[in-house]
Amino acid sequence: MRHVSVIGIGTGNPDHLTLEAIKALQTVEVVFVADKGAEKGGLVRARREVCERAFGERPYRFVELPDPPRERNPADYAATVDAWHAARAELYESAIAREIGEGGRGAFLAWGDPSLYDSTLRILDRIVARGRVAFRYEVIPGISSVQVLAARHRTALNRIGGPVLLTTGRALADGLPPDADSTVVMLDGAPRFDHLDPELTIFWGAYLGSQDEITLSGRLGSVGPEILRVRAEARARHGWIMDVYLLRRPDGTPD
Template identity: 45%
Template sequence: MKRLLLIGMGPGHPDYLTIQAIDAMKSVDVFFFLEKDGEGKDELIRIRREILERFLPERSYRVVTAPSPPREAEPGRYRDGVLDWYRRKAEIIAGLINDELADGESGAFLIWGDPTLYDGTLTIVRQILDEGLADFDYQVIPGITSLQLLAAKHRIPMNRIGEPIEVTTARRLAQTAPESIQNTFVMLDSNMTFEGLADSELTLYWGAYLGTDGEMLAAGPLKQIAGELAERARRAKADRGWLMDVYLLRKEQGGR
């Protein structure tokens, strides 16, 4: 039977791969890369190739690339748009498995961060199997997440005694009352939604391009840093053609 591995590669730097991930890579016959359109997006492919060159210098493997379909953003149809995007990606991935993997071979996707957090590949793989688009077995290899790296870079704990942790999206943050936030991690906020909370008493711990060249970090009271940081992030996005950020909004204890 064909086998597919979803390997968490951590947030961008080869040092963040686990030993389990490296061992799994050594068993792979074909690595699949989905290329995204847009200025600067080839950097994401380059980083994956550098990881393969570092950890598999003497091993024979193939790399197969395919275009990743763009996500159509229509106002008021967010969920439908994502489901349609997943369907189109499922057709592409199923085609790769059917056409590029022989029986008994292993294919793999190198997933940024961890395959189970804020990535749709695992959902798409299950959809392919449920709909009978391809026949294969699969395994998930966990990876270090950007949340862990963000906390480590800022030297703060992710959790505090007796308090919850929330992981959310920028779209949902825009609908959240600041007074309800205790420890909220926000994934991928290219529109700098945190600016809308700049009048709150929250502290922001922010990072972008974590683990890559040009890593950016910032921290401080949101009302003091929101405006300048948003402009800095917009310049970085314009210069590189993409922005991959994550941040923690936290209500400090004891008035800190």
């Protein structure tokens, strides 16, 4: 039977590969990556660098799969994402059947950790449920940008005994939940801070783990405008941006 590994590769820095990830990569013959187009070509290059470090002289195939397009600001977000996942499932299923022979091994590389805001596991579950291509799959955890953010700012994500909320920029549009103390925000394509308490502390990072890494922190009302300016300049310069931030209430006391 075919075997597929879903491998968390961290932030794309080869130094962030775990020993388990390296061992898993050294057993596969083909690596699949989603190609999001020329604008985000740096993401594919980072995956190639990870593979070059892990494989060394061992031969392997690097297969780029053109990511199906999707509307970024749809009226029905859930339906749009479901259709996008369905299109990805068709693409991945064909690639597995075509590129991995019976008894062969392949891998999908997931940014950060496959369990955190990554669709690969859901898509593979769709393929397994259809039963057209038989394979087993395993999941190898990785270092997420959330962990790197905390390390760069030399801070814990939680206060003593306190909760941490992991959410998205879309979910933050109406502000922080009233009981949120420490909030990690991911996938914020168009951040804005004017609707948030200016006394919040923010820890922000972009391109974490790469040579282009940028970090800023401080009182949100003071450093927020600078973050938006630096972020816009970086996105224009690179053509893409991946960032994450932690918001923390003053004194750890919810409103």
